[in-house]
Amino acid sequence: MNNDNGSVGLVQTKTLTFAHPPDELILESGARLGPITLAYETYGKLDSQRSNAILLVHALTGDAHVAGYHTHADRKPGWWDWMVGSGRPFDTDRYFVVCSNVIGGCQGSTGPRSINPATGERYNLDFPMVTIGDMVAAQRYLVDELGIDRLLCVAGGSMGGMQALEWAIRYPERVASVIPIATTSRLSAQGIAFNQVGRRAITADNKWNGGNYGVKPDELPAEGLAVARMLAHITYLSEEAMHAKFGRRLREKERYGFDFSIDFEVESYLQHQGESFIRRFDADSYLYISKAMDYFDLPRQYGSLQNAFAGVQAGFLLLSFSSDWLFPTVHSKEIVRALMVNRKDVTFCEIPSPYGHDAFLIENEAMKRIVPAFLNRMASSGRH
Amino acid sequence: MNNDNGSVGLVQTKTLTFAHPPDELILESGARLGPITLAYETYGKLDSQRSNAILLVHALTGDAHVAGYHTHADRKPGWWDWMVGSGRPFDTDRYFVVCSNVIGGCQGSTGPRSINPATGERYNLDFPMVTIGDMVAAQRYLVDELGIDRLLCVAGGSMGGMQALEWAIRYPERVASVIPIATTSRLSAQGIAFNQVGRRAITADNKWNGGNYGVKPDELPAEGLAVARMLAHITYLSEEAMHAKFGRRLREKERYGFDFSIDFEVESYLQHQGESFIRRFDADSYLYISKAMDYFDLPRQYGSLQNAFAGVQAGFLLLSFSSDWLFPTVHSKEIVRALMVNRKDVTFCEIPSPYGHDAFLIENEAMKRIVPAFLNRMASSGRH
Structure with missing residues (x-):
């Protein structure tokens, strides 16, 4: 699956620190968090119009290292390597690809095990609760810093799909398209x-x-x-x-x-x-x-799912997988319906797959056909 | 659901001890276990031909207390109370109903926390591994002791269904019918x-x-x-x-x-x-x-599922529930097919239910219609 032909090769994780006191990020809970560091990686080049940027957003245990290798000795590439590179769906010959570790994480971004500058000790459980919306608000600082006014696309699976949905809702003018994969508008009781x-x-x-x-x-x-x-x-x-x-x-x-x-x-x-x-x-x-995922509930936050999407401007590509029982297709269909009622540009595909929820990390044949075609349409539609 | 009209009322748990050294029970692993105590309850009366006995077999965390109350202060009756009593599916006006706690259990039968008579200490992890077959072999001593040559029926859900299948296979001449509910011939990889x-x-x-x-x-x-x-x-x-x-x-x-x-x-x-x-x-x-459930695998034990059922004489009623994803209907259908190839008497019903695996403890309307009719046919067919 991970053919090195087209790999982004050796990459480095960078960091950006922002929201320094007294200008902390105000979280959904009302708590303040700052300074915040985000670990991130970029692949490809931002074009002169700064119109070719794609933000990838990761799942519960993912990190900023989407593609390529950190050292020559690495045996495994980044977590979505087959999606990112030259000639791959997120084609680095054409697009500038960014991914950051979420806040609350443990792979370079500020999280519960970071040092609280106010005390000089680790936050541990003094770390404030963060939401999917807070993760996205932190990513916006990074996108600003990179000089990107408008993202061509935000894409991710599972909790990444939740972030993609939040991007489209919170920052409608800054996202030309989103690809929420194997996700939901609200975590199920079983989840x-x-x-x-x-x-x-x-x-x-x-x-x-x-x-x-x-x-x-x-x-x-x-x-x-x-x-x-x-x-x-x-x-x-x-x-x-x-x-x-x-x-x-x-x-x-x-x-x-x-x-x-x-x-x-x-x-x-x-x-x-x-x-x-x-x-x-x-x-x-x-x-x-995991608690941020539990709290994700667009209908609760916006009164209804239809209301949540009333102001979105992005084009949507929703993908689900037939054997995914944790984020089943019916959850994607609810999103599709709410978008259609709002007369938004939405494409939906349930990809037949035996691999369950993990299919978004595996089903390369189907995604290699579907994702580039959608991105191409979005890039050439003048949305960006 | 638990209407006390028809309740078996106040009941007592009894015990039987057997397999005293040097005549221990030889387990499937080859280890020897004895003496063995089984905790059991009985309801109704054994008829003069000793032909009306039904053995109920419990699931992973069940016990001998199927029906009725242990004290007047009990707020909850036994675990399958609505199935056992006067006018209930296992009708105690007509049938003699027996249930024992499995070996390995902790509710009166010999298990890992029992005292090992050889040491005077608790077995703990010195207790030998027991299988579903071993549980059934222990139950046979109880059935012998009660003077029952041939059970009219062995019935149970989940791990109880596994025991019912083992009864039909191990002791074909001693079981007129079995009702394996929400069960499988081998636990799935997911299980x-x-x-x-x-x-x-x-x-x-x-x-x-x-x-x-x-x-x-x-x-x-x-x-x-x-x-x-x-x-x-x-x-x-x-x-x-x-x-x-x-x-x-x-x-x-x-x-x-x-x-x-x-x-x-x-x-x-x-x-x-x-x-x-x-x-x-x-x-x-x-x-x-739980390990006994993992080990349950009739195809492995008998070469194939078809072989496993070659010698059974019992009539079978297989029940599954539409929303049970732990022991899904397809597992019951495999059993039905193997029985049909062997030209056995088999009835199968998938009961529509939203309750998942627990449906066998809940779906009283459907089971009240289906089970008595089957038992009646078995009782009047001359099988017993």
Whole structure:
């Protein structure tokens, strides 16, 4: 899937710091946050009219590193590498692509484990709650700093799709188009429930210590975070995909162990997912960002979904995946309906896929056909 | 739903102890277990031909207390009360109904927290792994002791359905009919994955201590067990049911709390499920019984599902529920097909229901129509 032909190659993560006191960002909760640092990467070149910029927005555990490699020794490229590069859907020969780590995150942007300049200590649970809208408000500073008046597109899957929707609603004049993928206008009760159990697993870890854990590996609430990740990972896959990939195959044994060691391939896979996750992600960030997803509710915020979209100017491409049960197609269709009632430019496609919610990171054939055609139409429509 | 008209009234749990050394039960793993105590309840009267006995078999966290009340002060009856009583589907005016707590359990039957007579200490993780087949083998001792040569029916939902299938296969001459409900011939990869995460939540609790925890409330790995239960509970409900029951309604507040306290009704509900569960269930039992479900795989055990059913004599009533995504209808249909290829007497019904897997404990109207008719046919067919 990750063919290096067209790769953006070696890239660096940069940072921007803004909202210095007394001009902090005022969050949806009413709390103030500043200074704020965003970690971000860019690929391609901003054209002279500054009209070719695309902002990519990441999901719960993503980061600014969408594409390319940080070092020659990197074995894995960025999280959406096949989407970004020369000749790829977000074509860096043509577009200037930007991605930043969300606030509340743990991969270079200001989050709960950052140092609170007012105290010289980590925020931990003193960090204010942030929302999807707050994440987008922070991204606007970055877009301003880069000199971009109007983004050609904001695109992302899952929580990235929530951010894309917020961009279109909050800053209608600054977004020519959005591509919300495998997303929703409000997290379902089931989605809230899964998030809650993940958070409970973290806070139940005695090393979590009210959020005030140390930084050494053995001081981290790693067990709780692993459980949260393993649980979430199940919801990112379809039953069909798990059946095809693992079924009930045993792991390096011919018969059941009749003990509590790993018996099945699927157990080994999930355990690996948990273990690799705790090396790259922070428990307090998981609490904050999952809560931001729980709070996302456009109908509540704007009275109705139809009202939410009344003022949008962007063209919309909504994508969903047939086997995604966490953000099912029906949620995308609700958005499509509300946009149509508002007579907006909206294109929708449910992509047939066995891969569940994770399909937005996998289904390259379909997305390589659909996304460039939409971007091309948006770029040539004079919207930008 | 639980109308007391027809209730079996006050009932008592009894016990039977058997498989005394050196005649222990030889488990599927090859390990020996004995003595074994089963906690059980009976309702109704065994007729003079001993031909009217129905064995009910429970799900993961069930117990022997299917129906009626243990004391006048009980606020809740047994777990399938609306199914058992005078004029109810398992009609105690007509049938002799038996239910026992499975081995590995924690509600009166021998399980990991029982005293190992060889050491005078609790088994904890020295308890041997038990399978669904082992649970059924233990039940056979009870059926023998009650003087029942041939059961009119074995019925149960979820893991109870697995036991019903094992009864028909292991003891073909001793079962006139079975009613496996919302079940499968082998747990799915997704089912194994959810069970694994639940177990990991328990073993991650520092109070779990390798299974050797104390008996006082503050010595129990209650947090881990609560997380396991909350997770499992989500899988027992459909998204549709959670949406209808809770949606995104806030819990006793008008606006978001912007902190990590409970915001949503669904969170409050799940938290309550976790808290009430830890008062009635044991963590080590949860490990053992969930593992028994993981191991259940009739095609593996018998070469194929068709082979598994080659020798069965029972009549089958398979029931599934349209919104059950943990034990979906397609799993019941596989069983139906394998039985039909073997030219067995099989009836199948997918009951339309919004309640997900838990529907087998809820859908009383449909089951009150279907189950008595099937039992009547079985009772009058001369099978018993």
